[in-house]
Amino acid sequence: MSFSSISHLVCPKCKSTYDDTIVNQLCICGSPLLVEYDLDSLKGKKKNEVINTKRHDLWRYHQLLPVRNPAHVVSLGEGLTPIIPMSNIGAKIGIPQLFMKDEGLVPTGSFKARGAAVGVSKAKELGIKQLAMPTNGNAGAAWSLYSARAGIDSYIIMPVDAPPITRKEVAVSGAHLYLVNGLISDAGKIVGELVKDQGFYDASTLKEPYRIEGKKTMGYELLEQFEDSIPDVILYPTGGGVGLIGIYKAIKEWQELGWIKGNKIPRLVAVQAEGCAPIVKAWQERKTESVFWENSETAAFGINVPKAIGDFLVLDALYQTDGCAIAVTEEDIKKVHRETAQIEGAFICPEGAATFAAAATLRENGWIKEGETVVCLNTGQGIKYPELVETDPPVLERGDSASKIAVSSVLK
Amino acid sequence: MSFSSISHLVCPKCKSTYDDTIVNQLCICGSPLLVEYDLDSLKGKKKNEVINTKRHDLWRYHQLLPVRNPAHVVSLGEGLTPIIPMSNIGAKIGIPQLFMKDEGLVPTGSFKARGAAVGVSKAKELGIKQLAMPTNGNAGAAWSLYSARAGIDSYIIMPVDAPPITRKEVAVSGAHLYLVNGLISDAGKIVGELVKDQGFYDASTLKEPYRIEGKKTMGYELLEQFEDSIPDVILYPTGGGVGLIGIYKAIKEWQELGWIKGNKIPRLVAVQAEGCAPIVKAWQERKTESVFWENSETAAFGINVPKAIGDFLVLDALYQTDGCAIAVTEEDIKKVHRETAQIEGAFICPEGAATFAAAATLRENGWIKEGETVVCLNTGQGIKYPELVETDPPVLERGDSASKIAVSSVLK
Numbered sequence: 126m127s128f129s130s131i132s133h134l135v136c137p138k139c140k141s142t143y144d145d146t147i148v149n150q151l152c153i154c155g156s157p158l159l160v161e162y163d164l165d166s167l168k169g170k171k172k173n174e175v176i177n178t179k180r181h182d183l184w185r186y187h188q189l190l191p192v193r194n195p196a197h198v199v200s201l202g203e204g205l206t207p208i209i210p211m212s213n214i215g216a217k218i219g220i221p222q223l224f225m226k227d228e229g230l231v232p233t234g235s236f237k238a239r240g241a242a243v244g245v246s247k248a249k250e251l252g253i254k255q256l257a258m259p260t261n262g263n264a265g266a267a268w269s270l271y272s273a274r275a276g277i278d279s280y281i282i283m284p285v286d287a288p289p290i291t292r293k294e295v296a297v298s299g300a301h302l303y304l305v306n307g308l309i310s311d312a313g314k315i316v317g318e319l320v321k322d323q324g325f326y327d328a329s330t331l332k333e334p335y336r337i338e339g340k341k342t343m344g345y346e347l348l349e350q351f352e353d354s355i356p357d358v359i360l361y362p363t364g365g366g367v368g369l370i371g372i373y374k375a376i377k378e379w380q381e382l383g384w385i386k387g388n389k390i391p392r393l394v395a396v397q398a399e400g401c402a403p404i405v406k407a408w409q410e411r412k413t414e415s416v417f418w419e420n421s422e423t424a425a426f427g428i429n430v431p432k433a434i435g436d437f438l439v440l441d442a443l444y445q446t447d448g449c450a451i452a453v454t455e456e457d458i459k460k461v462h463r464e465t466a467q468i469e470g471a472f473i474c475p476e477g478a479a480t481f482a483a484a485a486t487l488r489e490n491g492w493i494k495e496g497e498t499v500v501c502l503n504t505g506q507g508i509k510y511p512e513l514v515e516t517d518p519p520v521l522e523r524g525d526s527a528s529k530i531a532v533s534s535v536l537k
Numbered sequence: 538m539s540f541s542s543i544s545h546l547v548c549p550k551c552k553s554t555y556d557d558t559i560v561n562q563l564c565i566c567g568s569p570l571l572v573e574y575d576l577d578s579l580k581g582k583k584k585n586e587v588i589n590t591k592r593h594d595l596w597r598y599h600q601l602l603p604v605r606n607p608a609h610v611v612s613l614g615e616g617l618t619p620i621i622p623m624s625n626i627g628a629k630i631g632i633p634q635l636f637m638k639d640e641g642l643v644p645t646g647s648f649k650a651r652g653a654a655v656g657v658s659k660a661k662e663l664g665i666k667q668l669a670m671p672t673n674g675n676a677g678a679a680w681s682l683y684s685a686r687a688g689i690d691s692y693i694i695m696p697v698d699a700p701p702i703t704r705k706e707v708a709v710s711g712a713h714l715y716l717v718n719g720l721i722s723d724a725g726k727i728v729g730e731l732v733k734d735q736g737f738y739d740a741s742t743l744k745e746p747y748r749i750e751g752k753k754t755m756g757y758e759l760l761e762q763f764e765d766s767i768p769d770v771i772l773y774p775t776g777g778g779v780g781l782i783g784i785y786k787a788i789k790e791w792q793e794l795g796w797i798k799g800n801k802i803p804r805l806v807a808v809q810a811e812g813c814a815p816i817v818k819a820w821q822e823r824k825t826e827s828v829f830w831e832n833s834e835t836a837a838f839g840i841n842v843p844k845a846i847g848d849f850l851v852l853d854a855l856y857q858t859d860g861c862a863i864a865v866t867e868e869d870i871k872k873v874h875r876e877t878a879q880i881e882g883a884f885i886c887p888e889g890a891a892t893f894a895a896a897a898t899l900r901e902n903g904w905i906k907e908g909e910t911v912v913c914l915n916t917g918q919g920i921k922y923p924e925l926v927e928t929d930p931p932v933l934e935r936g937d938s939a940s941k942i943a944v945s946s947v948l949k
Contacts, residue, residue, distance in 0.1 A: 202619020470686025
């Protein structure tokens with residue numbers, strides 16, 4: 126059996142097909158391209174005959190990933206992140222079966238590593254030597270480090286307001302780092318020009334077809350980890366939305382393979398911030414595409430994406446799974462961010478916090494029903510956003526007495 | 538079969554035994570206590586009959602961990618970190634079979650999560666409500682967050698020079714955080730007094746017997762992951778040395794159980810910085826204990842420990858495995874720190890970088906022989922030390938042309 130069952134690329138809009146063994150970016154019609162596999166050749170096989178269960182990373186699914194030759198795999202051990210019961214938050218918001226899939230536990234500390242691992246591996250397979258991308262920070266960190274491992278030169282442009290730590294990650298990788306006084310959409314325009322002028326590979330969200338294949342492994346993992354009790358609801362913080370598109374693609378592929386017990390499909394929820402909610406607006410209006418969100422703003426920087434190129438795919442996934450889209454306030458993000466640390470011991474990213482805030486609202490308004498199993502995607506580590514935690518601890522001197530420590534009489 | 542085969546506690550110095558179902562700290566003779574298991578009850582069983590291979594975290598080894606009741610397990614999905622080939626660095630330093638075990642991929646971003654997970658779980662089992670500890674940062678981050686999850690109140694004292702991000706982690710957990718103008722040893726003195734005055738549980742390194750049990754799972758994992766090709770050499774950045782003691786304990790336990798193929802034992806290497814090398818000095822002089830290192834200093838803050846309470850156990854592990862101790866320069870740490878990012882895509886912590894610098898020296902002087910398999914422990918993520926990366930990227934303006942980007946004509 127070959128290492129990958131990849132067959133070709135297809136345009137979800139105009140249905141044109143493309144060859145994956147040569148470089149392709151967008152479809153001639155302007156739409157992102159998706160990877161198709163020869164699923165027929167896998168039908169009738171059991172899941173564990175196809176999954177390489179000895180690998181504890183996302184390459185256990187290599188048969189359903191686009192890299193044809195294992196020698197091209199560029200890996201730092203990403204994937205198979207844990208499912209963590211969030212019983213304390215769950216008790217508070219009336220969802221006893223509340224879980225977090227913690228995407229902080231991957232190289233570079235955010236779920237962007239999945240897309241980068243598979244995207245860079247395929248770029249290596251295609252012989253790419255230089256790539257460029259705009260980023261809100263975490264994707265740039267991941268792509269620049271994986272590119273370094275692959276020996277690919279990367280050009281990364283991010284807003285000056287992107288999380289400062291992600292600058293350090295890009296810089297340490299040896300990538301060409303530029304900031305822009307603006308949003309990711311402004312960075313994107315400059316990258317577009319650079320790509321055109323220099324003939325670089327465009328690694329922008331969905332402008333190459335393989336990042337989504339890495340992201341979809343979150344879906345495979347959820348289906349594998351919850352094997353006998355597929356969740357009712359999955360909440361995902363939605364900026365570019367690639368993860369949500371990927372999870373939906375994963376579900377459809379396993380459905381076709383007959384690998385989902387009872388053929389149950391989770392309802393997918395796109396979570397956005399009130400200061401940048403184009404998908405929510407489109408969903409509320411039952412539109413198939415979103416409109417550019419003017420003057421977007423949120424502390425959850427990863428979801429500050431005013432117009433996602435894959436918006437139509439995100440919305441389709443919401444409609445097809447009876448899901449929904451919901452916006453949360455900055456206050457709620459901040460409150461939940463602190464609370465998950467204090468009562469669950471989980472220091473998550475603000476984007477992840479948004480999903481828990483959304484779960485609380487959806488339970489309160491009855492959209493999430495009593496007894497349902499709910500999974501929130503935490504897309505990165507809290508330590509990537511140290512500026513969100515204020516601290517001014519007392520300073521003791523060498524030799525000070527312990528009596529200077531205020532002992533709390535109130536126990537937890 | 539019970540959840541744990543724990544039998545009792547024993548003093549490695551005076552051989553006194555203690556009951557693990559009540560609170561114990563140090564032995565009456567002043568030595569740390571170690572956990573003993575009823576290994577006889579497991580003899581004859583195959584590894585995979587005892588390991589719960591369905592769990593992708595360190596609790597897969599619950600039978601050889603000290604928590605008796607699974608309800609007391611406090612977990613955030615820690616463990617089973619990846620083994621990453623470091624072929625590019627390896628080629629450079631003449632060790633083609635060079636690997637990194639990446640302990641950055643755990644909650645709180647450092648290997649301290651292992652000790653905290655098991656230590657806090659056992660503290661919960663023992664009914665502890667308040668604990669205190671001195672820390673160089675990462676242990677405090679891990680223990681405060683796991684304590685928050687367990688509902689235990691924690692008091693954390695760290696040097697003002699400890700990595701600033703670890704302050705944020707402790708603060709966000711809701712713990713009682715204090716800084717001290719001094720070293721971890723100064724923090725330790727204040728904690729000692731606090732513990733005495735208030736009757737708190739002392740969670741200082743090796744002053745409770747269970748942290749080491751969490752750390753030893755690094756050893757189990759190495760033995761499991763390298764099943765058919767046990768490494769010749771394992772390098773470990775050594776401050777308190779608990780991980781090294783733990784790895785050695787893991788090896789001895791599996792040896793006794795007959796689970797190590799060919800009964801091969803890796804040589805263990807304690808890596809320190811030239812500015813704080815008490816274990817190296819003791820090893821060079823063939824001593825069984827180390828001497829307090831005056832005016833210690835290193836950018837690898839986690840190994841700035843002038844005198845480790847478990848020094849005699851570290852040295853014993855080195856002597857028993859034909860290992861060694863080696864100090865590296867600040868310049869080498871800095872150089873390797875950058876290099877692993879640029880040619881391997883791995884943004885590691887300075888302590889981890891020290892182990893690669895040490896491997897290079899040991900290969901050069903012949904201590905590591907041609908063709909040997911070598912594993913370096915990276916104990917945490919680079920993003921926890923952003924101050925080590927200087928960056929001053931050019932800033933573009935919204936609408937700027939791509940011609941402002943300097944395109945490199947030199948490819949990687």
